[in-house]
Amino acid sequence: MARIRRPLADQTAVHDQVYEAIRQALITGRIAPGKGVSLRSLAAELGVSPMPVRDAVRRLVAERALAINPANKRLSVPSLTAGRLEQLSLARLWVEPELAARAVTRAAANSDASLVRQLQAIDADVDEALRLGDVDRYMTANHAFHFALYERAGAEVLLAMAGGLWLQVGPFMRVVFGRVGADGLVADRHAEAIEALRARDPDGARRAIAADLSEGMDKMRAAVEAGNGAPHEASP
Numbered sequence: 142m143a144r145i146r147r148p149l150a151d152q153t154a155v156h157d158q159v160y161e162a163i164r165q166a167l168i169t170g171r172i173a174p175g176k177g178v179s180l181r182s183l184a185a186e187l188g189v190s191p192m193p194v195r196d197a198v199r200r201l202v203a204e205r206a207l208a209i210n211p212a213n214k215r216l217s218v219p220s221l222t223a224g225r226l227e228q229l230s231l232a233r234l235w236v237e238p239e240l241a242a243r244a245v246t247r248a249a250a251n252s253d254a255s256l257v258r259q260l261q262a263i264d265a266d267v268d269e270a271l272r273l274g275d276v277d278r279y280m281t282a283n284h285a286f287h288f289a290l291y292e293r294a295g296a297e298v299l300l301a302m303a304g305g306l307w308l309q310v311g312p313f314m315r316v317v318f319g320r321v322g323a324d325g326l327v328a329d330r331h332a333e334a335i336e337a338l339r340a341r342d343p344d345g346a347r348r349a350i351a352a353d354l355s356e357g358m359d360k361m362r363a364a365v366e367a368g369n370g371a372p373h374e375a376s377p
Contacts, residue, residue: 160197162187167206167218168307168313169280175213177215200297206308218312226365229310230358234351236302237287241350242343243294249341257339259289264331276318286331287350290338298338310361317360320367330356 163183166172166355180198183190198216201207219225248256263286270279284307291300330353337345 156193156196158185159187159189159193160200163194163197163201164206167201168284169277170309170312170318171277171280172187172312174218174221174312174316177210177213177217179215183216187333203306204308206305213310219309221313221365223362223365226358226362229230229306230333230354230362232302232308233310233354233358236299236306237291237354238347238351240291240294240296240299240303242347243296244290244292245298245338245343245346247295248293248338249343253284254291256290257335260286260331260335260338263289264335267331276315279318280315283355284311290334290346290350310358312359313364314357317357317364320360 163172166274180191180194183198184194187194194294198207198209201300203211205219207216209216244256248255263282266281266282267286287307288300288303291303294300330349333349334346334353337343337349
């Protein structure tokens with residue numbers, strides 16, 4: 142497992158910090174599918190006692206982002222079957238384009254030009270990560286782009302749903318990056334989404350994000366069909 146982050150400070154909010162650190166590691170794929178990890182190793186990685194890690198893991202298991210092997214109590218990302226991938230694809234296509242459309246409508250109503258500048262800066266980081274083949278940077282910037290847009294929608298229920306879906310697909314996005322490389326990911330639709338935002342076109346943003354998701358999930362589907370999306374848990 143790649144290092145999650147530097148050790149956490151001893152603060153009263155340490156439980157929330159641990160949860161957010163592990164959550165971000167899942168979203169950006171730093172906890173790889175099929176690689177078993179232990180509570181003790183996560184605690185050592187974060188520089189905390191096992192107790193807040195146990196609490197965070199309990200929450201993430203409930204969110205279907207992690208699974209516990211009953212035989213050895215090790216944690217892993219649940220395997221991505223074709224059926225589960227289909228459900229995740231449908232859910233993302235229901236929720237995320239709607240968030241994008243609402244964000245554009247809300248930004249237009251408020252005459253908010255700052256979102257365009259923010260998304261352009263993040264997308265430049267995505268492009269640079271692709272140019273360098275930097276998977277960590279790409280995963281972080283790609284997530285930042287989508288959620289900078291979605292957070293402007295003013296739709297907390299839908300935003301929470303989108304966050305939960307990214308928890309489940311993040312590790313497999315990283316598998317896809319490793320399989321197809323940077324050249325296979327350059328056809329993103331971020332520029333189209335930005336242009337729709339600039340033109341105050343919520344339907345255009347909806348289409349751009351739907352196309353972005355569909356193309357990414359198609360690559361994920363190909364990885365699953367090739368046997369790369371649902372590896373078995375590593376031996377303890």
